[in-house]
Amino acid sequence: MQSLSLNQLHDELAASPDLLIIQDLDGVCMPLVQDPLTRKLPADYVQAAADLHGHFNVLTNGEHEGRRGVNRLVEQALGDRERPGRDGLYLPGLAAGGVQLQDRYGSLSHPGVSEAEMTFLAAVPATMAALLAEQLPPLLPELGEGELQLEIQRAILDTQVSPTINLNSLFARLPDAVERQRQLQTMLADVMVTLMDRAAAAGLAESFFLHVAPNLGRDAEGQERLKPAQPGDVGSTDIQFMLRGAIKEVGLLVLINRHIAARTGEAPLGAEFNVRCAPHDHAALLDLCHRHIPLDQMPHLVGVGDTVTSHPCPQGSGWLRGGSDRGFLTLLQELGESYGQPNRVVLVDSSGGEVDRPSLADGSLAGISDPEDPLRFDVCVPGGPEAYVNWFKTLAFARRRN
Incomplete structure (x- = not known):
């Protein structure tokens, strides 16, 4: 299923003029653990994310703030509670599936929540x-x-909020x-x-x-x-x-809308667009994009996740497909196809952590995908979060030099 190596993806993205990486967190840039309070982020990953400012957002079902929030992991990685907010080193993007919005300075809001x-x-x-x-x-x-x-x-x-x-x-x-x-x-x-x-x-x-x-x-x-x-x-x-509304595929559109607004000064889906007021099905989301976002404004999208599942239906033919990253990765792929641009889907192997997950090691994708799966992975990372973080750092360095 994989069509590119990490090195080939690096070369493609290093000079992409309007890149937007949308990335999950747990299992992608840090191993899965039984107790989320023991999670750790590498300090050089945090710095690389900051170096990709304007081209990187997180999209996670975890949360930014609180004692279990990713902001605490950023502070622990840097050994400093003041520096992330001062220097813009928090991870920007959407948490809690899309209802918790944060910029790189840690300014937090919950659009549409009563x-x-x-x-x-x-x-x-x-x-x-x-x-x-x-x-x-x-x-x-x-x-x-x-x-x-x-x-x-x-x-x-x-x-x-979750x-x-x-x-x-x-x-x-x-x-x-x-x-x-x-x-x-x-x-x-x-x-x-x-x-x-x-x-x-x-x-x-x-x-x-x-x-x-x-x-x-x-x-x-x-x-x-x-x-x-x-x-x-x-x-x-x-x-x-x-x-309700906190699903990642809707969050994807929120992040695209904000990215375009930052580049052009105008949000094509509206300045107040959020996951609580958006449609939920893929067809409606695609239609919304095509009605409001012209081709020359749609960024080059890369989606990175780890949680995708597929199992045979117990009643007979067909497949039960799910996983918290499947929806947004599929929509991202469909946007690439419909806009005629090379959006990329990256799957990271999270089976090496403390939680049992299907592995990419044998190349079969058993429990992850199936022969009829419409979601295709452009790049698979069997080396897990460590391999992905190393690649991510080299990409940030290459774009900084450019």
């Missing part, structure tokens, strides 16, 4: 803890009260126990549906959705499908409680 939604979100982590305390004991009878409370603390990611339950630590206690892992996944789904029911009771039925990571695409009702655990692949590890 005060009522923010108030409800603030109470979600405590509700998650109470629900887990009810549901986990019969599934993990071997854990004492102290151990159980510790695991609940590890599982809940108390982020501001609170999450992550099962990685619990899965690590049950290596190869596929059936018990699946029971935990079912419990997790039940807890999150309860949260959705409570949001509806509070008059916020249309405000939120559940993002499953990794997933097997969407069902007939538009809900993301759990990826059940199986030997060698734990499947879905977490579910995020997210604001």
